[in-house]
Amino acid sequence: MDKQRADEIITKYFTKIYGFSLKKAFSYAEAEEICASIVEELYASLLKARDINNIDGYIWRISEYTYSKYVSSVKKHQGISIDEIFLPFEDAYDLEDDREVLFRLRREIAFLTKTRREIVYSYYYENKSVAAISKQLDIPIGTVKWHLNQARHELKEGFTMERKIGRLGMKPIKAINIDHSGAPGLNGGPEFYLNDSLNLNIVYSVYYTSRTKEEIAEELGVTPVFIEDKICLLESNGFLVRKAGGKHTTFVGFAPPLYSLEKYESKLKKQLEIAKLLAKDYADSVRQAISDVGEAYIPSGNRELLEAAAIFYGVANKCVLDVKRDLSPYYIKTTDGGNYIVNVEMERTQADKDYVPTLQPTVMWACGNMVRCSGKYPVYSWSIDSRYSSRKGGWENNLVSDYEYLYEFMTGTIADDLANEDKFRRLRERQFISESNEVNIMVVQGAAEEFFNRIPNLNEGFKKQFADYAFEYAQAVVRDYPPQMRDLVFSWTAGGFISKEVALMVMDVLYANGTFQPLTEREKITSNLILFTDILPPDAKKDSI
Structure with missing residues (x-):
């Protein structure tokens, strides 16, 4: 097969390959590693292949084959033991009857703290020694052993408890509108952060009750690993506020239901x-x-x-x-x-x-008071949009540059010619000037x-x-x-x-x-x-x- 055709197939099926990898992996990092291995193997196979009648089946077979090689070379332990709980490790073919147990193990590992989770994964799934993990994380060997011991207790406890999915996990909220009073940033207003449904529900989950990261995860029906980065983003931008005991609250306003x-x-x-x-x-x-x-x-x-x-x-x-x-x-x-x-x-x-x-x-x-000031010209605008005005787009469409262009027009700095076509198009789009330049x-x-x-x-x-x-x-x-x-x-x-x-x-x-x-x-x-x-x-x- 020629290189161009192989490239087209890889591009077309990449999402499915990554999805396959996610199902097999215990972390996003591992999924990426598996996916890269499959793509490498598949690309080499495609270049050698002549006629492929069932491309879907071919790709699936190569994926399973590559994953099997990955299991045999990387995951040498076919089972792990945590405080007398024996859990076989999932390979490519068997353990259909134990999928529920494996799912619960994955879930409980995801509820560990970030450092503890990384240590458990490195030790049990990557077969790294305590000394290697100590060097990798730059922490004492005794600390690694302590984390492993604590993880055993937490995982055992997690297996005996019933984790509840909160209301937001069953019925997440949806925003009709996101308003702000103040100055937007370079990325715009708060909708830049809160238009993301998961971000919005994370913030709302701590609105009436302060929660830790783990409690937020339970309320949303997800694992902490899935929302760690989002919590960090929201906290660093002020949408979440950390309190004593690792709990979070918010000062974002939500009207009562x-x-x-x-x-x-x-x-x-x-x-x-x-x-x-x-x-x-x-x-x-x-x-x-x-x-x-x-x-x-x-x-x-x-x-x-x-x-x-x-x-x-x-x-x-x-x-x-x-x-x-x-x-x-x-x-x-x-x-x-x-x-x-x-x-x-x-x-x-x-x-x-x-x-x-x-x-x-x-x-x-x-919508307003909207104030726009120019640092370039002596220009200051005030406006409030309502049903008495015909202006469209609200604050996002009310740009400082609109008034700067108008000032340039009024001072004769710009002419209605090809060089200034974009400026005049914008002024007419906002109806700040008429077709006859009034x-x-x-x-x-x-x-x-x-x-x-x-x-x-x-x-x-x-x-x-x-x-x-x-x-x-x-x-x-x-x-x-x-x-x-x-x-x-x-x-x-x-x-x-x-x-x-x-x-x-x-x-x-x-x-x-x-x-x-x-x-x-x-x-x-x-x-x-x-x-x-x-x-x-x-x-x-x-x-x-």
């Missing part, structure tokens, strides 16, 4: 009451505060867009109740530079199924801090009207959370009782009562999005205010 619709609607009704009051007095004070901001560009020339953005910002950021809690433990610092609080949304079950809802379902989602987002000439400082704080008298309800509601909510999460939940529930949800309600009131006119499709592009910089767009004269 049950919720009360009646309690939720009660909160919404109180927030709607607040929103109606804010739409009267507070909204007017915000509009007045920014009335003399003149150096601004609004695509449609409709000043209501700027006023609505300022009101949304004010309600979401300057109406919070004063709650003093230390939230520093909840910020997860990752090795790729991330620094954020994490909340995982899962499917939840309504506890009060007999309750008849009294409010129409409304989407209360909002800027589609609001631009304020000046510093963002100066603009936002104009927006007044909500007076303390108004806050006190609702503080008692907010604190009482928060106290009821935190009871459903584990102790380590309660400061965060109380702070966000009580302190943020007037926040983005209420800001959306205020917008609903202002657009419904005619204070603001309905948004056009072009205006939805820039709704609650403002770019602060040192210049205005070239066409600012005809549309600026």
